[in-house]
Amino acid sequence: MSMETERIFSEVERLKDEMTQALMELIRIPAIAPENGGEGESKKAEKLVQMLKTLGFDQILRFDAEDARVPSKKRPNILAYYYGEKRDETLWIVTHMDVVPPGEDSLWTVTKPFEPTVKDGKIYGRGSEDNMQSMIASVFAVKALKNLGIKPKRTVGLGLVADEEQGSKYGIQYLIKQGLFKPKDLVVVPDVGYADGSFMETAEKSVVWFRIRTIGKQTHASRPEMGLNAHRVGMQYALALDELLHEKYPAKDENFEPPASTFEPTEKEQNVDAVNIIPGEDVSYFDCRILPSYDPDEVLDAVSKLAADFEKKTGAKIGIELVQKTVASEPTDVNVKIVLMLKEAIRKTRGIEPKVGGIGGGTCAAYFRDINVPAVVWSTIDEMAHQPNEYAKIENIVNDAKIFAYLATA
Numbered sequence: 001m002s003m004e005t006e007r008i009f010s011e012v013e014r015l016k017d018e019m020t021q022a023l024m025e026l027i028r029i030p031a032i033a034p035e036n037g038g039e040g041e042s043k044k045a046e047k048l049v050q051m052l053k054t055l056g057f058d059q060i061l062r063f064d065a066e067d068a069r070v071p072s073k074k075r076p077n078i079l080a081y082y083y084g085e086k087r088d089e090t091l092w093i094v095t096h097m098d099v100v101p102p103g104e105d106s107l108w109t110v111t112k113p114f115e116p117t118v119k120d121g122k123i124y125g126r127g128s129e130d131n132m133q134s135m136i137a138s139v140f141a142v143k144a145l146k147n148l149g150i151k152p153k154r155t156v157g158l159g160l161v162a163d164e165e166q167g168s169k170y171g172i173q174y175l176i177k178q179g180l181f182k183p184k185d186l187v188v189v190p191d192v193g194y195a196d197g198s199f200m201e202t203a204e205k206s207v208v209w210f211r212i213r214t215i216g217k218q219t220h221a222s223r224p225e226m227g228l229n230a231h232r233v234g235m236q237y238a239l240a241l242d243e244l245l246h247e248k249y250p251a252k253d254e255n256f257e258p259p260a261s262t263f264e265p266t267e268k269e270q271n272v273d274a275v276n277i278i279p280g281e282d283v284s285y286f287d288c289r290i291l292p293s294y295d296p297d298e299v300l301d302a303v304s305k306l307a308a309d310f311e312k313k314t315g316a317k318i319g320i321e322l323v324q325k326t327v328a329s330e331p332t333d334v335n336v337k338i339v340l341m342l343k344e345a346i347r348k349t350r351g352i353e354p355k356v357g358g359i360g361g362g363t364c365a366a367y368f369r370d371i372n373v374p375a376v377v378w379s380t381i382d383e384m385a386h387q388p389n390e391y392a393k394i395e396n397i398v399n400d401a402k403i404f405a406y407l408a409t410a
């Protein structure tokens with residue numbers, strides 16, 4: 001390793017406590033999507049802009065997408081630039097500000113979701129790993145360079161975006177529409193990874209979410225024959241659908257983790273308020289991650305066809321409403337510059353051989369691939385995203401920041 005790299009790495013290590021504090025500050029500001037009853041990312045964005053201003057970035061820009069559903073009416077996106085020797089090539093590190101809701105409160109046994117705490121070298125709190133860990137690592141990679149007065153080889157651009165958890169329409173998709181990214185750019189999306197940092201993701205499955213609304217007829221539970229139990233029909237349909245989709249779409253691709261398509265019944269909306277009422281309406285959801293070899297529209301046709309069969313059989317109405325559909329993008333070529341650079345960085349700094357493959361998706365990387373900007377997804381995490389007691393390991397923040405700094409200067 002060169003002298004300069006060693007200096008950078010020890011500067012990153014010196015910033016460890018500052019990174020920990022900064023990450024904890026971010027956890028204290030929830031940024032939950034309006035779809036989940038939250039007020040969006042505005043407060044967190046204010047904090048981040050403040051933070052970035054003190055670190056000496058060359059340029060900080062905000063691109064706010066309008067969204068009437070949140071109090072500020074805006075979904076903020078921040079781009080922060082630290083200029084390099086080459087201005088025509090930008091290393092982008094894209095992370096997201098929004099977090100998913102904490103879920104069942106009682107399952108948070110280490111600390112409350114938005115009251116971060118440090119225990120055994122880990123920072124606990126909602127959003128700690130997904131995606132504040134990588135956001136802080138990217139910000140402090142630049143800070144380390146700045147502190148040492150090192151101009152990176154290429155411009156480093158940090159993208160801190162909104163709306164990743166709900167499909168990115170107000171986040172990276174909005175930024176891409178502004179024409180800010182070029183095919184020559186090098187994009188890293190640190191939002192998926194293995195515990196040892198050995199996995200680099202260059203492909204994603206199609207993502208399809210839909211709502212199943214079953215309408216029957218509400219009645220007293222002692223007289224079921226007077227109504228039509230929408231909950232029963234909803235469950236029967238969901239189970240039959242689960243089986244059908246797995247049977248109809250069994251293909252495996254060992255480059256993906258997991259290798260098969262996934263079809264999961266997930267969210268369930270509340271129906272009636274009392275045990276002795278037969279529900280007249282039932283709402284549940286499926287999350288499907290479909291291998292690129294299948295057409296997601298064909299899958300949706302199968303979903304609708306089975307719903308029609310169940311309507312005939314039961315007399316209930318079953319409506320299928322699409323919540324999200326992201327068709328798998330063309331995978332990033334495994335021989336492009338950013339993939340090779342990152343491989344080299346992992347090898348050199350960790351002494352391991354990274355594996356390159358696909359995942360269930362969908363990250364911000366998919367939208368870059370759609371406009372032919374190669375993007376690689378990588379980070380070092382314990383895969384605690386969306387779980388109770390989510391945490392980020394402090395050593396992972398430090399070590400990933402080293403890799404970002406390395407990519408900027410290599």
Ligand SMILES: [Zn+2]
Binds near residue numbers: 096131164191
């Ligand atoms: Zn994430």
